[in-house]
Amino acid sequence: MNKFTVLLIEDEKSISDFTSKTLSSHGYRVRCASTGKEALSLASSLCPDILLLDLGLPDMDGMEIIHQLRTWSSCPIIVVSARTQENDKVRALDAGADDYLTKPFGISELMARIRTSLRHSNQLNNGYNIPHHPYRAKDLEIDFFKRSITINGQPVHLTPIEYKIVAFLAQNSGKVMTYSAVMNNVWGPYSESDNKILRVNMANIRRKLEKNPAEPVYIFTEVGVGYRMADDEESQCF
Ligand code: CA
Secondary structure, eight states, rough: OOEEEEEOOOOOOHHHHHHHHHHHHHTTTEEEESSSHHHHHHHHOOOOOOOOOOOOOOSSHHHHHHHHOOOOOOOEEEEEOOOOOOOHHHEEEEEEEEEEEEEEEHHHHHHHHHHHHHHHHHHGGGGGOOOSOOOEEEEEETTTTEEEETTTTTTOOOOOOHHHHHHHHHHHTSSSEHHHHHHHHHOTSSSEEEEEEHHHHHHHHHHHOSTTTEEEOOOOOOTTEEEEEEEOTTTGGG
16 A cells, blocks of 8 residues: 655664664655755655654754745654753744654654644645545546555555655546646645656556556546546545
């Protein structure tokens, strides 16, 4: 299934290794960054579902990362820091962090905080709600809660970015979504204006979803404008 992606931003290798192992064993996909620069670049290329952020990084303060991220991303941020001052917590939360955990932390508490943040962000998810029913068109079904895509009941394996593109189009099915709307939603507003990366991903998506990618039945191209996903048959029953 499509695991949630955690971007772990931590410069202390022992903590990073331990946390990352624990997260993986709990079913999360984990990517690590040990500097602020690396963190910002991965945050935009990887589109993680949640960020765990240490404030004391070698090249920049974690606070700066929160400020920069919040100009374009609503991805939940949990600060994990040795700074225990109330003032530090307030500043981080005011800057846009969703939660704050002080080191040393217990694993079960970290897991609980992650689940809570993901639940909140799913409810807010970039301004649209996760639909209460799956998307269905012909043989394709998307379950937004399980993040699973099946064709004729057979699971289709998409990368996290491919899934985000398809889910965004499905949640706006029947409407033309412009290239820039999709790019903004998936990669954030600092995404490149060139939509080559989107077209590459779409080619891969079509190979996985469509019987004949040259004559798609699920995701249509509106030439020069964007994409339109086939109407959700399920929603028309209501
Ligand atoms: Ca540190």
